Amino acid sequence: MKQFTTHQGIVAPLDRANVDTDMIIPKQFLKSIKRSGFGPNLFDELRYLDEGQPDQDCSQRPLNPDFVLNKSRYQGCSILLARKNFGCGSSREHAPWALEDFGIRAIIAPSYADIFFNNSFKNGLLPIILDEKDVDQLFVEVEANEGYQLTIDLENQQVIKQDGTALAFEIDGFRKHCLLKGLDDIGLTLEHANAIREYESKRKETAPWLFS
């Protein structure tokens, strides 16, 4: 997994609540058997004016000029500012894959749907939770200042503005550790293989029907 330590980048504001995973990556792109290449279809229905198909050359498609990621001032953005309950809907990990493939490294929102939140960490994508009023303020600042950037310091759990003011955020210790080191969960779990086997042998005694 990709490491995440500190990151500085342009912020793009996606000003709507309950952004669902169908919106992040529509279903016709879930047919891929690969993990990569979803970036051009991120927010496909919002981003383009036509209906997208898998394996299409997206550079030839008509762009929706009103969509935030199409605006010239947000080109090269790597931090997405969003509203509450971001990533609701399905469990498709294609959603964080698409964000990551597009170049997004972190999201800032007041809240996330559970499965999306969890999936993001597995892909080196950092979903940061800030208070609604801080998020509101960031929306104001981003819209007012072209080229608005933020720096994210994971070690110190801070979102740092260009004027040096910092907003602290909480993060689960284990997830932070894995992101900082770029660790693979499976390898870590297999270090406890004996504990898993021990659990299984006890469980076989009490609930044998689960093993037949």
Add this chain to the structure above:
Amino acid sequence: MAGKTLYDKLWDDHLVRVNEDGSALLYIDRHLLHEVTSPQAFEGLRIAGRKPWRIDANLATPDHNVPTTERSGGVERIVDPVSRIQVKTLDDNCDTFGITEFKMNDIRQGIVHVVGPEQGATLPGMTVVCGDSHTATHGAFAALAHGIGTSEVEHVLATQCLITKKMKNMLVRVDGQLGLGVTAKDVILHIIGVIGTAGGTGYAIEFGGEAIRSISVEGRMTICNMAIEAGARVGLVAVDEKTIEYVKGRPFSPKEQDWEKAVNAWQTLVSDADAVFDEVVVIRAEDIQPQVTWGTSPEMVTSVVDSVPDPAEMEDPVKREGAERALHYMGLKPKQKITDIQLDRVFIGSCTNSRIEDLREAAAIVKGKKVATTIKQALVVPGSGLVKAQAELEGLDKIFLEAGMEWREPGCSMCLAMNPDKLGVGEHCASTSNRNFEGRQGFGGRTHLVSPAMAAAAAIAGHFVDVRQVNNA
């Protein structure tokens, strides 16, 4: 010390170890797989040179991509090449790793959340995961069940465990008795309308109360299925006689001495009387009427006797903008009566409502009637090959066909339109599925979530009608 909730008990029973930071390694009893979220997981195993930890805990079936029209030509004849590759990849992966799979033309194939319970592969007290958010369905059996992402699919394959954190406990208690014509689907849509699409985020929701007890096991599956639409990964219903009766005699269910032992264990799968929930929501069953969604989030729902709300009357600006955007997308006007919404298509199916009781409910409404001439298509898609066979045994297929509906092969179909069943731009659909997101059922499509009875009644009328006013109801 306070007693335990059902969720607490299931959690404790599956705890392999707790890490220093409070995250835990939870043992997984049943892992269900389908073609969309598994290929990258198998690929990951292969690259790392890992093998599945416990082959017999896995069960697979293709559902999202499979065509629902005649398909005796097999996988090679799936027209869409990318769908074909995905279904073939699942077949190949299951063959390579020795995982039991009900392939496309096996009579046991179907929507993974219909197949698990039907086979007895979902049992009370189990942990059940699948790379699909509607895995919450299996909670109807007092199983701790939830959706996972593809990285976690790989993790479960490799370790039989999940790294996870304990959720909070929420009880949604539905007191009293449901009115005639009010179904499980209406109950869950009403609950989502009350608590909102993020109301259950971070919680495991247990559904309880007199109304839930009176609902059949299949109805409870409908309710738990949509827990995720209220933000909760987990929905649960305690074990009772109905649960045990439903599980009995199914192919994967325990047999002989194991059965007695299992039933004894399962009877403890209820929240203790003195258990403490972090949140309790009380709903009065008598307040629930047949529901219809009007917007692009399941919480945008109202009863069939009501009207589309007026965003101008909403105080919260984010909510108001959301409602305005939704009405624009849906092509609806503020204060328009729900029964004035004209429909183009009807879809009866999905992991929410494609079991035999759902089909019976719909057939009872359409029997002897014809689909309105303004309806372009009314699809009935059974949840599995076995549901289809049972329905045909009961003559339900004939009722649907004589009414002018289409009777299809099992699969996810128009719920998410990954196969050829989809809505056209601007088309309104009365759908028994679970999500009314923009574009969910097809680019520009407009979804209204309803119960099977409401969908059937709408197919006959061409617009929404209160199913309680329909003759056959």
